[in-house]
Amino acid sequence: MRQQASRRSRRGVVLLIAVLVCLVPLVAPPRLVQAQGRPEFVEDELLVQFKRHVPPANEAAAHGQATAQVVREVPGLDVKVVKVPPQRLAHAFQSYQSNPNVAYVERNGIAYAGWTPDDSSFGQQWSLNNTGLDGGTADADIDAPEAWDVAATANAAATVISIVDTGFDGQHADLNGKIREARNWYDGGPTADVYGHGTHVAGIAAANTNDETGIAGVCPDCGLLNAKVCSDAGSCPYDRIANGVLWSVGCELRAPDRGPNLGACQGPIRAQVINMSIAGSSPSTTLQKAMDRAADRGATMACAAGNAGTTQAMYPAFYSNCIAVAATTNQDQRASFSTYGTWVDVAAPGANIYSTLIGGQYGLMSGTSMASPHVAGLAGLLRSRGIVTTRDAIRSRIESAADPITGTGSLWAKGRINACRGMKNAPGC
Amino acid sequence: MEPAATAQPAPPTLTILVASDHPTYGPGSAALFTLAVDNPTEAPIIITFPSAQTYDLVVYSGETEVWRSSAGSAFAAALAERIYPPGVTLLGRERWGWRDTSGNPLPPGSYRVIGTLTTAPPQSGNTVEITLAGP
Numbered sequence: 001m002r003q004q005a006s007r008r009s010r011r012g013v014v015l016l017i018a019v020l021v022c023l024v025p026l027v028a029p030p031r032l033v034q035a036q037g038r039p040e041f042v043e044d045e046l047l048v049q050f051k052r053h054v055p056p057a058n059e060a061a062a063h064g065q066a067t068a069q070v071v072r073e074v075p076g077l078d079v080k081v082v083k084v085p086p087q088r089l090a091h092a093f094q095s096y097q098s099n100p101n102v103a104y105v106e107r108n109g110i111a112y113a114g115w116t117p118d119d120s121s122f123g124q125q126w127s128l129n130n131t132g133l134d135g136g137t138a139d140a141d142i143d144a145p146e147a148w149d150v151a152a153t154a155n156a157a158a159t160v161i162s163i164v165d166t167g168f169d170g171q172h173a174d175l176n177g178k179i180r181e182a183r184n185w186y187d188g189g190p191t192a193d194v195y196g197h198g199t200h201v202a203g204i205a206a207a208n209t210n211d212e213t214g215i216a217g218v219c220p221d222c223g224l225l226n227a228k229v230c231s232d233a234g235s236c237p238y239d240r241i242a243n244g245v246l247w248s249v250g251c252e253l254r255a256p257d258r259g260p261n262l263g264a265c266q267g268p269i270r271a272q273v274i275n276m277s278i279a280g281s282s283p284s285t286t287l288q289k290a291m292d293r294a295a296d297r298g299a300t301m302a303c304a305a306g307n308a309g310t311t312q313a314m315y316p317a318f319y320s321n322c323i324a325v326a327a328t329t330n331q332d333q334r335a336s337f338s339t340y341g342t343w344v345d346v347a348a349p350g351a352n353i354y355s356t357l358i359g360g361q362y363g364l365m366s367g368t369s370m371a372s373p374h375v376a377g378l379a380g381l382l383r384s385r386g387i388v389t390t391r392d393a394i395r396s397r398i399e400s401a402a403d404p405i406t407g408t409g410s411l412w413a414k415g416r417i418n419a420c421r422g423m424k425n426a427p428g429c
Numbered sequence: 430m431e432p433a434a435t436a437q438p439a440p441p442t443l444t445i446l447v448a449s450d451h452p453t454y455g456p457g458s459a460a461l462f463t464l465a466v467d468n469p470t471e472a473p474i475i476i477t478f479p480s481a482q483t484y485d486l487v488v489y490s491g492e493t494e495v496w497r498s499s500a501g502s503a504f505a506a507a508l509a510e511r512i513y514p515p516g517v518t519l520l521g522r523e524r525w526g527w528r529d530t531s532g533n534p535l536p537p538g539s540y541r542v543i544g545t546l547t548t549a550p551p552q553s554g555n556t557v558e559i560t561l562a563g564p
Contacts, residue, residue, distance in 0.1 A: 234481025280503035367507035
């Protein structure tokens, strides 16, 4: 009984929807619907299919009545693409629909590349897809959804990003299963993130994506290496950073056969990308040598340019083997705290970035620390999908595909990174 | 005609304090510095730091910087808010063995020590004079 009633009411709903669908073009002119700031339809075009065996003269008469012109067609379906003045679109639609020779008429929709993940808080990640909310500028982002749309090539390779930082919470729902190895280079203790920095950084780079939970990471397919090199107060001595970097590429052990040079690295390459969201004001030969070694092993490195708000050189970002990253706002402007200058290679979103926090939480943080993992994530994405796979090619692609936003050439050398352009190696994202 | 801008009261500020455990040191004895901040108001003060670093300690010989406590360290580069209650809060202690940043021993003489709260822009505190006596 209940089933019958339910079926009956379902039938009623279907009927009602059918009636409404038929009525819509009659009662209201088709409107230009904006999808995330972009039109959903071509504003002055309709798609029309005539019934079979309709004489050409009748088709021409139908176009005339609709004040439309055939501009293209889909020959395989015998569908005509007709152009009408936008203000006459509703009239034309109605004219075709009421013509007995017409099989159907519909608006010419626009599909956009851009798989949108189902992570529950994806809407808060303006850095990946800026819709203009919260005072932001639409599209002042790295175009991540459009980048994720690019399929993997035959060169796709398993890729790990090393988070050289305060440790991170590998049990966080959005990082669980991502961790490949963890080691505390600071004092040999636990690798957990007490300060609450590395967890945020790791989430930006490679959080579990499209899992209906929390956030999306720039590189959905990347694994993560937890190289804890900082104290639980966020201070990171250079010798510990050097060890963490060397461990990431399997060069942490003293080579038994070393001669004038350091000899061959003894361990496996654990990570192909290294992120360092840390900055110090003094240079260090030890740190530079460690990074040179990592570069020789093929690692792409991204470093926070620092938050001094000046042009002061900061390390390790200043070393040429690392991509130095400044921070931008949701309006594509330099974040006021960000270090800048022509020594800084690229910019990436870094103000009010939503990501994973310790204790299974989520929240906003700001800093070039947040900008750098966007670049590391993009490096991982390029490699994991096999778009470009070598250190030099990855860096070159990231830099050449950056959007030349205001400040490019003075505040940073190459622009704000654009993952879509990087993946497609073409403009138009 | 209205003024273009209304004068705002200056925000409450913290004062950084540095003290050494002795004014004069003999050969081989390291200096111990204590750094603290004083909140002179009756309410907590919230300060945003550009990174995990809260202070820096710099030693000068004349006008030349010879040692900096943060040399050899990087810091987590995310903005960090810290709350300082009314009164004095200990920031940290630093031990210095009379060597420059490169590790070279320094000659006997007078040195100046200045502590800095690493806000943006940085805020410097008092200067402490210390002396390394000759053998």
